Amino acid sequence: MNYGPLVFLTAFVALSASWFGFVLTPQIQIGRLTESTNTLNTAELYPKARPGQAAQGLQVYRANGCAACHTQQTVQEGTSIDVYLLEVGTNAAAVATALVNANVGFTRIDDPGFFLNLPKNILPGTTIEAAKRAFKGAQSAGAKAQIRINPQGPDIARHWGVRGSVAADYLFDQPVMLGSQRVGPDLSNVGARLPDVNWHLLHLYAPQQVVKGSLMPPHRFLFNVSKAGQHPSPDALQVPPEVAPAPGYEVVPKPEALALAAYLVSLNSSTPVFETPMTLASSATSTNSPAK
Amino acid sequence: MNERSSNQSAATAPDEISLSCRGPLVMLFLHAAFWLVAASVLALVASLKFHSPAFLSGCAWLTYGRVHSAAVNAQLYGFAVQAGLGVALWIIAQTGRSPLPHPLGFIIGAAVWNLGVLSGIVAILAGQGTGYENLEFPFYSALLLFLGFLVVGSGALLAIHSRRERSLTPAHWFLIAALFWFPWILSGAYLLLTVWPVRGLMQSMVVWWFGGNLTFVWLSLVGLAALFHFIPQILGRPLHSRQMALFTFWTLLFFGSWTGIPSTAPVPAWIPALSAVMTLLTLVTLLSAWTNLRQTNSGGQPLPGNLAPLRFLLFGLGMFQLAGLMRIVLSLPVLGHITSFTWFAAAQIQLQSFGFFSMVMLGAVYFIFPRLMGTGLSCTKAPLRHFWLAAVGCLLVALPWALGGVAQGLKLADASIPFMVISHSTLSFLRVSSLGEVLILVCNLMFAMNLLMTTTRCASTFFLPAFLAITAQTPKAEVKP
Numbered sequence: 079m080n081y082g083p084l085v086f087l088t089a090f091v092a093l094s095a096s097w098f099g100f101v102l103t104p105q106i107q108i109g110r111l112t113e114s115t116n117t118l119n120t121a122e123l124y125p126k127a128r129p130g131q132a133a134q135g136l137q138v139y140r141a142n143g144c145a146a147c148h149t150q151q152t153v154q155e156g157t158s159i160d161v162y163l164l165e166v167g168t169n170a171a172a173v174a175t176a177l178v179n180a181n182v183g184f185t186r187i188d189d190p191g192f193f194l195n196l197p198k199n200i201l202p203g204t205t206i207e208a209a210k211r212a213f214k215g216a217q218s219a220g221a222k223a224q225i226r227i228n229p230q231g232p233d234i235a236r237h238w239g240v241r242g243s244v245a246a247d248y249l250f251d252q253p254v255m256l257g258s259q260r261v262g263p264d265l266s267n268v269g270a271r272l273p274d275v276n277w278h279l280l281h282l283y284a285p286q287q288v289v290k291g292s293l294m295p296p297h298r299f300l301f302n303v304s305k306a307g308q309h310p311s312p313d314a315l316q317v318p319p320e321v322a323p324a325p326g327y328e329v330v331p332k333p334e335a336l337a338l339a340a341y342l343v344s345l346n347s348s349t350p351v352f353e354t355p356m357t358l359a360s361s362a363t364s365t366n367s368p369a370k
Numbered sequence: 371m372n373e374r375s376s377n378q379s380a381a382t383a384p385d386e387i388s389l390s391c392r393g394p395l396v397m398l399f400l401h402a403a404f405w406l407v408a409a410s411v412l413a414l415v416a417s418l419k420f421h422s423p424a425f426l427s428g429c430a431w432l433t434y435g436r437v438h439s440a441a442v443n444a445q446l447y448g449f450a451v452q453a454g455l456g457v458a459l460w461i462i463a464q465t466g467r468s469p470l471p472h473p474l475g476f477i478i479g480a481a482v483w484n485l486g487v488l489s490g491i492v493a494i495l496a497g498q499g500t501g502y503e504n505l506e507f508p509f510y511s512a513l514l515l516f517l518g519f520l521v522v523g524s525g526a527l528l529a530i531h532s533r534r535e536r537s538l539t540p541a542h543w544f545l546i547a548a549l550f551w552f553p554w555i556l557s558g559a560y561l562l563l564t565v566w567p568v569r570g571l572m573q574s575m576v577v578w579w580f581g582g583n584l585t586f587v588w589l590s591l592v593g594l595a596a597l598f599h600f601i602p603q604i605l606g607r608p609l610h611s612r613q614m615a616l617f618t619f620w621t622l623l624f625f626g627s628w629t630g631i632p633s634t635a636p637v638p639a640w641i642p643a644l645s646a647v648m649t650l651l652t653l654v655t656l657l658s659a660w661t662n663l664r665q666t667n668s669g670g671q672p673l674p675g676n677l678a679p680l681r682f683l684l685f686g687l688g689m690f691q692l693a694g695l696m697r698i699v700l701s702l703p704v705l706g707h708i709t710s711f712t713w714f715a716a717a718q719i720q721l722q723s724f725g726f727f728s729m730v731m732l733g734a735v736y737f738i739f740p741r742l743m744g745t746g747l748s749c750t751k752a753p754l755r756h757f758w759l760a761a762v763g764c765l766l767v768a769l770p771w772a773l774g775g776v777a778q779g780l781k782l783a784d785a786s787i788p789f790m791v792i793s794h795s796t797l798s799f800l801r802v803s804s805l806g807e808v809l810i811l812v813c814n815l816m817f818a819m820n821l822l823m824t825t826t827r828c829a830s831t832f833f834l835p836a837f838l839a840i841t842a843q844t845p846k847a848e849v850k851p
C-alpha cells in the first residue's frame with residue numbers, strides 16, 4: 079500500500095462497517111422500543127418513566143460516579159423448568175399412572191406421601207418436552223399441574239434480580255449507566271430488596287454503620303449538618319451515636335440525597351417480560367407455560 | 371541523528387526537520403507528561419480509598435466515582451492521545467524527510483486540545499461528567515478535543531502530503547488511519563449521545579462501540595506504528611516483513627472495530643456473540659505483530675545509547691500481547707461471565723493503556739527528546755531506572771488485580787458465598803496494587819521532571835531557533851515536493 083488515499087479508504091470502509099453493525103442495526107432492533115403491555119401475566123404498562131424526584135436522583139448517581147463501583151444489570155445464564163403439582167384431584171392412583179406413563183423418569187409412584195404437601199415441585203430442573211408430557215398426563219388424570227420457568231444464574235441466586243436485565247429496563251434513563259465493576263452489589267433491583275428511603279439515606283451518610291465492614295465510601299457531602307433550632311427539621315436523619323454530630327446539631331439530607339434515595343428505591347425491574355420468560359411463583363392460576 | 375536520515379540527507383538536513391518539530395512536540399510532550407502525573411495522582415487517591423473508605427470522602431470533588439473517572443480520562447485524553455499525536459508527528463516528519471508545515475498551527479491545536487482536557491477533568495470532578503464510560507467529558511470539552519485534534523491531525527496529513535520521501539512505510543498506514551479514526555469515533559459518539567441522543571440501551575451500544583475503537587483500535591494503531599518505526603530504527607535494520615505488517619493493519623481495522631461489547635451485555639444475543647468472534651479473530655493481529663517484531667529484534671543490538679527506549683518498546687510489545695489475550699478472555703461466553711465486572715477487567719485496561727501504550731510512548735519520547743533538543747537528556751541514567759520502576763509498577767498493579775479478579779469472579783459465581791466475604795477477600799490484592807500505583811507515580815514524576823529540566827536547561831538554545839522556525843514562513847518549495 080503506497081497510496082495514502084487507499085489507506086484512507088480502508089479505514090473508512092472498516093469503521094463504517096462496524097458502525098452499521100453495532101450502531102445502526104441495533105438502533106433498528108432495540109432503539110425504537112416504546113412502553114407497552116408487552117409483559118407476561120400482568121397487564122401493566124412497562125417500562126414506565128421514573129417519577130420526577132427519582133429522575134433527578136439518576137443525575138446525582140451520574141454526578142458522583144456511583145457506576146464506578148456498581149453495575150445495574152442482572153445477568154441470566156438460562157432458565158430451569160420445574161413441574162409443580164398443585165392439586166391431585168379425585169383419583170391419585172390415575173395421576174400416578176399417568177406420570178409414570180409420561181416417561182419423565184418416574185418408574186413407579188406408590189408412596190402415598192408423594193401427593194402430600196401440595197403444591198410441590200415434582201420435576202425440578204427438567205426439559206421442556208418432559209415437562210409438557212408430565213403436565214398433559216397429570217391434567218388428563220384430573221390433577222392440576224403447572225410448568226414453571228425460572229431464570230437461572232448466580233446473580234439471580236443472589237437475589238439481585240428475578241430475571242435477566244433486558245433493553246426495555248433502561249428505556250427512559252438518560253444516561254444509562256450499566257457499570258462495569260462490581261466493587262459493590264448490583265443495583266438493578268435494589269429498590270425491590272431495600273425499599274426504605276431512610277435505609278438508603280443512612281447508608282449514604284455512614285455505610286459502615288449500616289453494613290458492618292462496608293467498603294463503600296461515605297457520601298456525607300450530600301448532607302448538611304446544621305444547628306437544630308427551636309423546630310428541628312422534619313427531614314433530619316436519625317443517626318446512630320457513633321456518627322452523630324455534636325449535641326444540638328442535626329443531619330439534614332440535601333435535596334440531592336433525597337433525590338438519590340428516591341432513585342435507588344425506584345430501581346426495580348421485576349416485571350416479567352417476553353424476552354426472559356418466567357413464571358411468577360405467586361400466580362397459581364394463570365400460567366404462561368408453553369404447554370398451552 | 372538516526373541512521374536512515376543521516377545517510378540520505380539529500381533534501382533537507384535532519385536538523386531542519388527536528389527544528390520544525392521542536393515547538394509542537396515539546397508542547398505536546400510536556401503537557402502529556404503533566405497529565406500523566408495528574409492521572410497517576412488521581413489513580414493513587416482512588417486506590418487509597420480501599421485502605422480507608424473515609425479517606426478524603428468529605429469533599430464531593432474527591433469522591434471515589436469522580437476521581438476514578440478523572441484518572442481514566444486524564445490518562446486517555448491528557449496523556450495517551452496527546453503523546454500519540456506527538457510521536458506521530460515525529461515519525462511523519464522523519465520518514466517523509468520534510469519539515470512540519472506551520473509549526474504554530476500545531477501549537478495552537480495542542481493548546482485547544484489541552485484546554486479541552488482541563489475543562490473536562492474539572493467538569494468531572496465538579497460532578498458534570500456525562501456518566502458514559504471513557505466519554506465522561508461534557509460536550510463542550512469534547513468539542514475542544516475535536517477541534518484541537520482536527521488542527522493537529524490535518525497538519526499531520528498536510529505533512530504526509532508534502533513528504534519528500536514518497537514511499538509510505540508501515541508506520542504511515544497505521545498513523546493515517548489513526549488520524550482519521552479518532553475524529554470519526556469521537557464525533558460519532560457525541561452526536562449520538564448528546565446532540566441527537568439515542569434512547570435506552572442504545573446509549574451503551576454507542577459507548578461500547580466508541581470504547582472498543584478508542585482503547586483497542588486507536589491505541590493499537592498508534593502504538594504499533596511506533597513499534598514498527600522505532601524498533602527497526604533503534605536496531606539499525608529493516609522491518610522483518612512489510613506484508614505481515616499489512617496483514618496486521620488490515621486485521622486490526624476490520625476485526626478490531628467490531629470488538630468491545632461485553633459478553634454480559636443485556637442486548638440481543640447476536641451482538642455480544644459477534645463481538646466475541648471478532649475479538650477472538652484479533653488473535654491474528656496480535657500474533658502477526660508479535661512475530662514480525664520478534665523477527666526484527668532477534669539477535670539485533672540496539673545502536674549505542676538506545677537501550678532504554680528499546681526496553682520500553684519491547685515491554686510494550688509484550689504487554690500488547692498479554693492485554694490482547696485478556697481481552698479475548700473477557701469477551702468469551704463462559705470465561706467472560708466469570709471475569710467481567712471484576713478487577714480482572716480493570717487489569718486488562720491497565721495493561722492496555724499503561725503496560726502497552728504508555729510504555730511504548732515513553733520509550734518513543736526518550737528516543738525522540740534528545741534528538742529534538744539537540745542535547746542529551748538532563749539525566750541520562752534516568753530512562754533505564756525509569757524503565758525498571760515502571761515495569762515493576764505496572765505489573766504490581768495489574769497482576770494483583772488480575773489474580774484477585776479471577777478469585778473474585780469465581781466466588782461471585784457461587785451464590786452461597788456472601789457478597790461481603792468476597793468484597794473483603796479482594797482487599798489484600800487491592801492494597802498491594804496501591805504500592806504499584808505509588809511506583810508508577812514516582813516514575814511519571816521522574817519522566818516529567820526529566821523532560822522539563824532538559825527543556826529549561828537548553829532554553830536559550832531552544833527557544834530562539836524554535837521561535838524562528840515557528841514564525842518563519844515555510845517556503846513554498848518545501849511544502850510542495
